Amino acid sequence: MAKFLNSKLFRCLSVFIFLNSTISPLKSSSALAAWELDNNGVLELRTKSNTNLKAYFQKSNQIFGDRFWIDFPGELRNPRTIKGNGPIKEIRLGKPKKGSTRLVIEFKEATDLSPLTWRLIGLNQNRWKIKLFKPKYPFKKISEGVVEKSIRNVKANQKSTYIKKRGHDSLQLPNVKQNKYSVVIDPGHGGPDPGAIGIGGLRETDIVLEVAKIVEKLLSEKGVKVRLTRKNEVDLDLAPRVSFANRIDADIFVSIHANASRGKRRDINGLETFYYRGWRGRLLAKRIQKEILRVSPGSPDRGVKQGRFYVIKNTKMPAVLVEIGFLTGRLDARRLEKTTHRKRIAYAISKGILEYLSKIR
Template identity: 50%
Template sequence: MLRATPRRWRCFAAVALQLCLMLPSLPAQAASALAAWALTENGTLQLRTSRNARLQAFFQDASDGRGTRVWIDFPGEIRFPRRLSGRGAVKEIRLGKPRPGATRLVVEFRPGVELDPSQLKLRGTAPDRWELKFTGLPTRGLDDLGEGDLSGRATAWQPPGRFAPSRTPVDPSGLPTVTRGRYTIVIDPGHGGPDPGAVGIDGLRETDVVLDVSMQVAALLRARGVDVLLTRTGDVDVDLPPRVSLANRSSATAFISIHANALSMRRQDVNGIETFFFSDPRSGRLAGYLQQQIMDVSPGTPNRGVRRGRFFVIRRTVMPAALVEMGFVTGAIDAPRLARADHRRRLALALATGILNYLRQEVR
């Protein structure tokens, strides 16, 4: 369904559920309604948004040496504008703020790729789900690309540089058991994409360490019948509000944000493990289970304890939540351990054990 628009670009309809069309969009200064997106290997753009958000989709022919472009505008603002290199027929994907109070996702195709705008339709498939099939798009060389959690299942991840992710599958055989299918846990690997978090000794990046550990924790919990959602499954940036929104909308049993600490490179004497919670006593107990288990696999590093903190992701979540700092990437004791795959496996087992112990003893 096309309507008259300025020359060279067109707006095509976002065909949503009837409920979506009757409700207002988000306030202008709200966090972005875009919570997660993926461009699949078969040429389908999938989106998860705030419930009942209003979207607008646009098409522009190739011109001035630039390929055909399709973009979608969402209410609310992202924190970090960014660019991601595409695959196959897709040259680049960009996320930005075209105006105050808005988010724009642009898919730019390589020169020579032609699409028929009359065949493009952004469909609402649920109050928070959307789909756009790029009919006629060559799929050779396409690969899944995205940000945020659409399916709740981890995907392949290749970190940059010398960092080697853990390849040996973690063994869940010694973990505590819980009732299968009863619990949902959100695992939040901190940072990602243009925000690598702390960078420490020998260039060790927090984003790589925490994603590797988080994906192993997810695998271990799933082996025990726990449903797990990850706020990111690759080296991509996800704003803080979508991380919280994912947890709150999923009615999760608990939320665990995984980080690594840092200080000045001149203070390599500072090491240690600490776990934060906001105020809820249940969150305090969750943090205690996690802290105990991580200390058990980190001999010789200081126990910095369980502490109150006001971090956004544990302050805004409505379920028990904790933020774990697994050691200092700038610490002479912690950094060499965090750089080793075998120690990251031990950390993953410790975190999974702490979570399962919490579920067994605190959740009824």
């Protein structure tokens, strides 16, 4: 929630947000763990758990230039001033009062700012960003600590941790013993059964089939024997999918689906992974869930759960059913309609599978 207040001296943007996470601060009791002001004028922050952020902007006066600052709970051990460049005069980290930390960005005169358009956005449970300005001239980033970058902010002409120019990067995936493992990937629905229908006519059957084919390619490049329950739009019941996996005696079975909410509520988004029983199934589900969350910052974590879906209940091997987002949700649908995000999801599922296989040996 954001509120804007006007007075003779300043306009103030206040944001009060409470989130849970498990991050620890960097050599300090302050809730601020790391920060970076990149060369596009975007400030990114990493905080620890249950953080209450308060952000402000003040117009220049006779003493200071335009200033933006954020207050964090917890006291900073080492106040300091960092010289800026481009439109930034300096960045200060201090203790405005006992038990508090303040990150101040002071701008040079004549910097074109539009504070009424600023929004502090939560990227996930402990990461935040705000676009402060658009550089007119070259600007070098300023940072302390490590702020993990959101994949959706990587420009098309840049290399990403998950996506390269060729579409994806199998070289960064974990290695497993060649030709030892057999995996069945099950794209849900198909043919006359399109599954969930989302915003803009997005069809579950199309999305999960595309993701499954990319997973097949990525795992095959790592020496895993991969079979798909379907490779095109065909009508395939649940029992044949299970029989197929049981017949070839696969090591694991992964069914890929996309969600839809009742009433097609656009505010409901999130990722979840189901297993039927057993520690192996749970481990596989946890590995995949962790990775798909990493490539979908901001999408709620709906958790790893036990489920009684036919395809994971009746398979003989460890099996999971992964829901890669809500096609009816505003956030998830906007991502899943893009091929680049489907590739990221496929990479994440592949990585989760390979990490599981590397653990069970």
